[in-house]
Amino acid sequence: MSDRVLITDAGFGPVDPAERYLDFADLEAAPGALRVDLGPETDPATLTPHLAQIQTIRIAFPAVSDGRGFTLARTLRRMGFAGRLRAAGQLIPEQYPMARACGFDEVEIDAARAQRQPEADWRAAAGRQGYLARLRRPAA
């Protein structure tokens, strides 16, 4: 779907219509996939043998109230995943800085949401930082 919108720190952009994502369930049958879709319930440990060659992981957010994807992203980063991490689905502008702080690079939403929640709302929310950055600051 080319009318989906990709949100990065640079603002709104189009999703590359040529991108194809492999379902996580099919990963064993097709090792070497570059782009993988994950549901929020995924046990990240099952990805260990594949992490090195995956370029992009797209994590589904099935509802605004479902924050599992944030923890999944943190876990993948802790496991050393250095590729692209995308949060996709039901997210609101308030969740953009949360996604970034949890290790996501970008957020993908559908056209209807992009129209209802325009770029300015996402820009206004971006960059918000709470206390955590201070607690994670290097020791003096």
Next chain:
Amino acid sequence: MYAYSDFDESFVRNRVRQFRDQVERRIDGRLSEDEFKPLRLMNGLYLQLHAYMLRVAIPYGTLDARQMRQLATISERWDRGYGHFTTRQNIQFNWPKLRDVPDMLDALADVGMHAIQTSGNCVRNVTSDHFAGAAADEIADPRPYAELLRQWSSDHPEFQYLPRKFKIAITGATADRAVTRAHDIGLRVVARDGAVGFEVSVGGGLGRTPMIGRVIRDFLPEADLVPYVEAVLGVYNQLGRRDNKYKARIKIAVHEMGLDTIRDLVEARFAETRSEFPGAEAALAEIRAAFRAPDFRAGGTAIPSGSPAFRAWTDTNLAPHRREDHAIVTVSLKTPGQQPGDASADQMRAIADLAETYGYDEIRISHRQNVILPHVRKDDLPAVFEALAAAGLAAANAGLISDIIACPGMDYCALATARSIPVAQEIAVLFETLDLAHEVGPLRLNVSGCINACGHHHVADIGILGLERAGVETYQITLGGDPTERIAIGERTGPGFAADEIVGAVERIVTAYLELRDSADETFAEAYRRLGLAPFQKALYSEESRENAA
């Protein structure tokens, strides 16, 4: 007392600005109701039975005179001239208008207060011992740790959309006055080989499935507090059930998966998080400096003599201070007949004045819905008592049967199935009229107006739970609950009682206790542990006892 840093100040101001914008976006449709609801809740705003309700955070129950006066002002300007102190050491305003809320939040920010994360499926206000920093039995002041956790949890990017709410309580004393084992995480300061750390319990909670927290770590070094709690939350966020909100708390995960499984998962995650907070130590040091004890003025170590009313009050409403020439004063918000936990604007100002004049500008709110003046010179007690009496705040009943915890119940709350305030009022008035409360001695009586148990009925000597059966209010009784370090969930006595029977039922229980106790020194809790449920059931349900009472 902890004073806001520039960072706190700008964080809170930004949140108010953001909330103002969120209200706008809800009104013009950019946010749907489903999207706005978690934002509204994590800013403290509930939709209640008759109106919105704003729940203001009083972190670990600590505030100063300036803040108390501002609460008074807010209650007069945007509410009905009073506020309701809660079992989570917060204050609720029951009648705000949605369009006024951002202004109320700005007024709070003016005195370093906010309503952040007092509601919603996130880490809630961290609660603590209301005698913190003053108690004679304290190992370490728990408030710096509570403040550290407040900072850590505020707007934590990973944990704002949890399966369900998450409550943390911490105590630094040997007596547990914070009901820590009834929290998702309970922390108890312990010393081992000269080092300070925590005993950590998980999976406690009241509500419809009451469970006592289980010890997941018997000693957690102080430096590991933030990364360990981060690990617990990470495990919970991933595994907590999202298919059924009644099974979504961490206590259900612990129950279904087993403590050992949860512990292994937490420890594995903790191995990763442990090195992620190099700034926590410096933050704790800064916070601790801000919690410096006041410059105490020395005085006499005896309680001055006074009228019988003064003596009755000092008998019940004082607790031992760590200095012999000071005492901890409980200001009862339970004058028989009043709504438990409510304070008028004038009463809030009277308390603020006393805190300033006699209390080193320190005030606490207790989970028993009273106000505490933690540091009062014994020499000043008569003056404090006189001023409290003038403000209608000198009820000599702290810890007695009329010192009732009660949730707002059906008079305010959208979830309630029965009224709780009138029941509490009638019981308090009855024992006042009979002049029996002092004779009965220490007794915790708590009332909840629904199964969610905000009134802590499970952990009361006498717990009352209001339910609705076929359109009629009915009240179930539990006995033998205990909120302290001996924590216990009360046992149900049997069938419930109608609204016009419940007060008489309580009277029969108390009468039975007075007849059965070894001596006046045996408290209700002790007598119950010795005798068990049976004699009280007999008093409640036998034909004979009902006739005698009638």
